[in-house]
Structures are given as structure tokens and as C-alpha cells.
Amino acid sequence: xxxxxxxxxxxxxxxxxxxxxxxxVSAFLAVCGWSFVAALRQAxxxxxxxxxxxxxxxxxxxxxxxxxxxxxxxxxERATGMIELLLSAPIRERDLVVGKFLSALTVVAFALLLTMxxxxxxxxxxxxxxxxxxxxxxxxxTYAILLLQxxxxxxxxxxxxxxxxxxxxxxxxxxILCSGLPVAGYVAILFWFPSLRASMGxxxxxxxxxxxxxxxxxxxxxxxxxxxMLFFLFVCSKRLAFxxxxx
Numbered sequence: 001x002x003x004x005x006x007x008x009x010x011x012x013x014x015x016x017x018x019x020x021x022x023x024x025v026s027a028f029l030a031v032c033g034w035s036f037v038a039a040l041r042q043a044x045x046x047x048x049x050x051x052x053x054x055x056x057x058x059x060x061x062x063x064x065x066x067x068x069x070x071x072x073x074x075x076x077e078r079a080t081g082m083i084e085l086l087l088s089a090p091i092r093e094r095d096l097v098v099g100k101f102l103s104a105l106t107v108v109a110f111a112l113l114l115t116m117x118x119x120x121x122x123x124x125x126x127x128x129x130x131x132x133x134x135x136x137x138x139x140x141x142t143y144a145i146l147l148l149q150x151x152x153x154x155x156x157x158x159x160x161x162x163x164x165x166x167x168x169x170x171x172x173x174x175x176i177l178c179s180g181l182p183v184a185g186y187v188a189i190l191f192w193f194p195s196l197r198a199s200m201g202x203x204x205x206x207x208x209x210x211x212x213x214x215x216x217x218x219x220x221x222x223x224x225x226x227x228x229m230l231f232f233l234f235v236c237s238k239r240l241a242f243x244x245x246x247x
Contacts, residue, residue, distance in 0.1 A: 003091040007099025008106075011073070015107050024068040025111050032058050032115045051135070054119045055142040055209040058112065062146065063153045065111065067174035069104045070157030074240075075170040083243065093240040097233055101151075101158055108150045112143060138213060145212035148225045149205065153178045155232035162239040 015021040035057035043053050077083040086096070116139065157174040164170040182205065208221050 003095030004099045004102070007091070007096055008102045011100050011103030012106060015069075015103060020072055021069065021107060024065055025107065028061055028065045028111055029114055031061055033118060035061070036115075036118055049138065049213065050119050050123075051138040051142045052210055052213040054116070054139070055146060055213045056206050058115055058146055059149060059206055059209050062108070062150045063178035064175065065108060066104070066150055066153030067157045067171045067178060069107055070154050070161055071164075071167045071171040071174065072161070073100045073104065073158055074161040074236075075164040075167045078165045079167075087240065087244040093237045093244065096240060097158065097237045101154060101233060104154045104158070105147075105151055108154065109147055112146055112150070116143065138215070141215065141217075142209065142213040145209055145221075148222070148229075149208075152225050152229045152232070155229045155236070159232040159236040159239070162236045162243075 036054060039053045039057040074083065077086055087093075120139070153174075156178050157170070160174045160177060161170045164173065208218075210216075211218065211221075
């Protein structure tokens with residue numbers, strides 16, 4: 001097996017038997033369920049489709065899940081001194097970063113599938129008018145943009161974890177980077193340029209979910225998320241290379 005596969009399997013096993021994975025995922029499912037119910041009540045009588053309501057109720061919580069899942073990936077190994085042993089193994093930094101990244105993204109992908117159970121199975125069972133509201137293709141498009149956003153959050157969390165020695169510091173810094181800075185930037189733009197409010201509409205991350213859930217795909221958005229993800233992974237890889245050279 002390649003270094004990416006070995007690292008991915010190792011981290012997936014660690015996630016599977018760890019409270020640091022089970023508790024955040026359980027909390028994520030609970031808060032997404034609450035948000036989905038609240039969004040359903042708020043959207044009653046509107047023209048919003050079911051997949052849009054589900055997407056916008058899940059998207060705000062993905063940065064938190066990504067930060068909590070990735071906070072230990074490198075910070076814990078640096079705190080325990082295991083990072084020296086890990087970097088002494090005959091594996092490239094790039095393979096190590098990609099393997100750990102894919103393991104965190106696998107957990108997020110599974111959690112997203114679980115949140116889809118409510119609109120896919122529970123609502124049609126409880127409400128006859130919603131029996132035919134679930135359509136697979138629009139939900140898959142919404143799932144794809146949510147997973148792409150989660151990939152950016154996980155990549156950013158891994159980069160921060162490579163610079164930190166403490167898991168809590170890594171999580172807080174990741175949350176500031178993934179949630180605080182985008183929101184602060186959005187508020188600042190609207191404050192200094194109120195005329196842009198009509199053109200920008202809602203928070204861009206939620207706007208992307210709205211668009212993809214209704215079939216309005218944009219290659220620019222896909223490229224932006226892809227570039228951001230690759231940038232964070234690249235910085236994380238170079239940080240590990242620096243630690244290896246530093247010894």
C-alpha cells in the first residue's frame with residue numbers, strides 16, 4: 001500500500017475508537033437536527049426546496065466539526081513527541097498530509113450522510129405532503145458543495161494543527177480562521193460598502209449552498225474552494241518538511 005493509504009487507514013482506526021471523534025460527530029448530528037427543524041419552521045409557506053433547507057441548516061456547523069476533528073492530527077503528536085518518530089518514517093510529507101486529510105474528510109462525509117437521513121426517510125414517514133419532496137439528484141448536488149466546503153475547513157484545521165502544540169489552541173485558531181475571519185470580512189464589507197448588500201445578498205458560503213441546491217453551478221466557486229484547500233494542504237506539507245529538517 002502507498003503512504004497515503006497507510007496513513008488514511010491508521011487515522012480512520014484512530015477516529016473509530018476515539019471519544020474525540022464520537023462526541024463531536026454526535027454533537028454535530030444533534031445540532032444539525034435542531035437547525036433543520038428550526039429552518040423547516042422558518043421556511044413554512046416559502047418556495048425553498050427541501051434540499052436547500054437541509055443544506056443551509058448544516059453548512060454553518062461544518063467549520064466547527066472540521067476544527068474539532070483535525071485539532072489533534074498534528075498538535076497531539078507534537079505535544080507527545082511522536083512527531084519526531086512519525087517524520088523519521090520513510091514517507092513523504094505530502095503523503096502524510098493527504099492521508100490524514102482524507103481520514104478527517106471521511107468522517108465528515110459519513111456524518112453528512114447521517115444528517116441526510118432526516119429529510120430522506122424521517123420526514124416522508126411523518127408527513128404525507130413531503131413523501132415526494134426528497135429527490136436524490138438535488139440532494140447529491142447539495143451534499144457535494146457541503147463536502148467541498150468541509151474539505152476546505154479540514155485542510156485549514158490540519159494546517160493550524162501542524163503549527164500548534166496544544167489541541168485546544170489548534171481548535172480555537174481553526175475556528176477563528178474558518179468561521180470568524182470570513183464572517184468578520186463579510187460584515188466589514190457590508191459596513192464600509194452598504195451598496196453591495198443587494199448584490200451580495202446572504203453570507204457567500206450559504207449563497208453557494210443555495211445555488212448548488214437549486215442547480216446553479218459555478219466553476220468559479222469550485223475553483224475557489226479547490227485552490228483554498230490545496231493552499232492549506234501545501235502550507236501544512238511545508239510545515240512538516242521544516243519540522244523534519246529542524247529535527
